[in-house]
Amino acid sequence: MTAEDYINGHVILIDKPLDWTSFQVVNKLRWIIKEKYGIKKIKVGHAGTLDPLATGLLIICTGKFTKKIEEYQGQEKEYTGIITLGATTPSYDLETNFDQEFDHSKVTEEMVNEAVLGFIGDIEQRPPVFSALKKDGKRLYEYAREGKKVEIPTRTVHISEFEITGFSKPDIHFRVVCSKGTYIRTLAHDLGKAVGSGSHLSKLRRTRIGEFKVENALSIEDFEAGITS
Structure with a gap:
């Protein structure tokens, strides 16, 4: 070169x-x-x-x-990672401390696999408040760090594949293929709610872009x- x-x-x-x-x-x-x-x-x-x-x-x-x-x-993106049951954080990952704990003893692999089906296709997703998106010229994480609440509109994103590759409670190993603008942290948070527990993203790796x-x-x-x- x-x-x-x-x-x-x-x-x-x-x-x-x-x-x-x-x-x-x-x-x-x-x-x-x-x-x-x-x-x-x-x-x-x-x-x-x-x-x-x-x-x-x-x-x-x-x-x-x-x-x-x-x-x-x-272009379409692919990620692998781990969603951990039992606790939530304000950032939906480990950037911030746990803010709430949940009992996940009744969550089964079957429940998780069934819940995943509800996230495939076009879905409405609300970006996390700890994100670089701008509202009124200011990044959302700046509002969050100041302790200010802001209304964040949902956005439509597309999940073409969402696969559970391993289940060892409290950890759910996954692979997801999705559109631009998809927040995997939000996906992790919402999956926890879907199975009646809190959860957060504890590991993420991007494996492909186009x-x-x-x-x-x-x-x-x-x-x-x-x-x-």
Whole structure:
């Protein structure tokens, strides 16, 4: 690869590590490319945010390919992860502390598999208050951190596949294929309600965006080693 290649446009598949924000990954790759080639300025962006507690596929676009970001964001996505029964959190994942505990002793695998059927197809979903969506020019998580309540409208999303791949109470292992704009944290929260218990998302990994797969992605370290060698 040359500096011109990155400026003309390139797609980099990164396996985002735990605890990194998508923005931090973009900044790191921009810095690596600029340092290697002595470029003063280059556009770098990502196609679809992953929460810090999620790992997996992040599509990074450079140069002129940043114009393709919206196209990539609109593609179908696949995730795997773990939904844990027995407690809820305000963020629907482990970013915030438990706010309520529930008895999940009566929840069976059959109940979960039956409930999952109700989430396949077009569904109405309410985004979590701890999200980067904007309302009146302000991100929802800013309202949440200030303790302010805001009315969040539901949105229609499409779930084409929702499969339970393992059940070891309190953990429900899953795989889901969904449209752009789907919040897996909300799906985890709503599944708990559907089986008469609270739940939260305890692990999430994005494995595919359209035809791009995580098995073809590089770690940040491998990308840096490859570009500087």
